[in-house]
Amino acid sequence: MAYDIYKINPEFRSIMPQEILDLEENVTWAHKQQKNRGIEQLPVAKELVEEHSLCAGCPEAATLRYVLAALPNPEESIIVNSTGCTSLMFPHIALHTVHSLFGNQNAVASGIKRTLEWRFPDKQKDVIVLAGDGATVDIGLDCTLQSFFRQEKITTICFDNEVYANTGGQESGSTAKGQVFKMAPKGKVFDKVPMWELAVTSGCHYSVNLTGSNPKQVAKVIREAILIAREIGPTYVNLYTPCILELGLGANDGLGQMKSLDKERFEFFRHVSPEADAYLAQCKEEGRL
Ligand SMILES: Cc1ncc(C[n+]2csc(CCOP(=O)(O)OP(=O)(O)O)c2C)c(N)n1
Numbered sequence: 001m002a003y004d005i006y007k008i009n010p011e012f013r014s015i016m017p018q019e020i021l022d023l024e025e026n027v028t029w030a031h032k033q034q035k036n037r038g039i040e041q042l043p044v045a046k047e048l049v050e051e052h053s054l055c056a057g058c059p060e061a062a063t064l065r066y067v068l069a070a071l072p073n074p075e076e077s078i079i080v081n082s083t084g085c086t087s088l089m090f091p092h093i094a095l096h097t098v099h100s101l102f103g104n105q106n107a108v109a110s111g112i113k114r115t116l117e118w119r120f121p122d123k124q125k126d127v128i129v130l131a132g133d134g135a136t137v138d139i140g141l142d143c144t145l146q147s148f149f150r151q152e153k154i155t156t157i158c159f160d161n162e163v164y165a166n167t168g169g170q171e172s173g174s175t176a177k178g179q180v181f182k183m184a185p186k187g188k189v190f191d192k193v194p195m196w197e198l199a200v201t202s203g204c205h206y207s208v209n210l211t212g213s214n215p216k217q218v219a220k221v222i223r224e225a226i227l228i229a230r231e232i233g234p235t236y237v238n239l240y241t242p243c244i245l246e247l248g249l250g251a252n253d254g255l256g257q258m259k260s261l262d263k264e265r266f267e268f269f270r271h272v273s274p275e276a277d278a279y280l281a282q283c284k285e286e287g288r289l
Pocket residue numbers: 083084085086101102131132133134135136159161163164165166167172
């Protein structure tokens with residue numbers, strides 16, 4: 001085994017599927033040759049989610065793989081998740097993850113980050129929130145914004161599929177105006193909340209809005225967001241990962257849907273504070289980007 005972060009309880013070993021056993025035995029996070037891990041490793045690295053239990057073709061699954069491939073230091077990273085379709089993938093990940101109560105993810109992540117800073121003052125621990133739009137922009141908005149106001153050094157990634165997917169298609173604050181879903185039959189009355197703008201006014205040093213259509217771009221943004229959160233302050237990434245099921249699309253239609261919104265609601269937006277910009281330049285010079 002490459003790194004001792006994923007251990008199966010010996011009493012459960014005999015009933016574990018091969019997929020889970022493989023995760024323990026074949027992870028490559030800390031292999032020396034994987035030092036410059038990136039999306040190039042997607043076809044070969046076991047831990048970059050080979051299998052998942054989401055709908056076939058769900059863009060959330062593909063985008064999570066890009067996120068995992070972009071982590072600057074996976075062994076020292078903790079991902080805080082919230083209930084939703086995203087959370088179905090976490091049992092398949094050989095990393096430290098925490099499943100928090102729906103909507104509380106940024107409060108939980110803030111506590112973890114502070115505790116780790118106190119417990120391991122000599123180690124750099126990256127705390128990353130990954131949650132849906134319902135958890136981030138709607139029910140958990142208070143916790144999300146409070147973590148920005150208080151300048152918590154965490155990265156918040158919202159998998160924005162513009163709907164409460166896991167509970168069958170209710171509208172969220174992130175749903176576009178006029179959108180009809182099974183459980184929003186009259187169409188959304190209000191505008192979509194531009195969370196990436198709220199993030200800027202609430203104190204994030206880095207805020208990006210994009211779709212999951214371009215793996216390289218996603219990886220670059222995630223890496224920058226995590227590095228800035230280490231030294232400067234909170235960062236936010238809003239990633240469009242459409243729910244093909246609720247949109248009535250097929251398993252092969254996710255990429256096309258993302259591309260069609262690249263120049264629309266999810267036109268690339270990037271805010272970087274002056275301190276963060278200077279830090280990114282330093283990271284580049286040191287070869288960390
Ligand atoms: C405290 C609490 N409130 C509500 C729920 C019900 N619930 C489970 S998943 C979900 C929707 C998640 O939507 P989103 O965060 O957008 O993620 P998605 O499923 O769309 O990826 C809700 C409301 C819950 N599990 N816990």
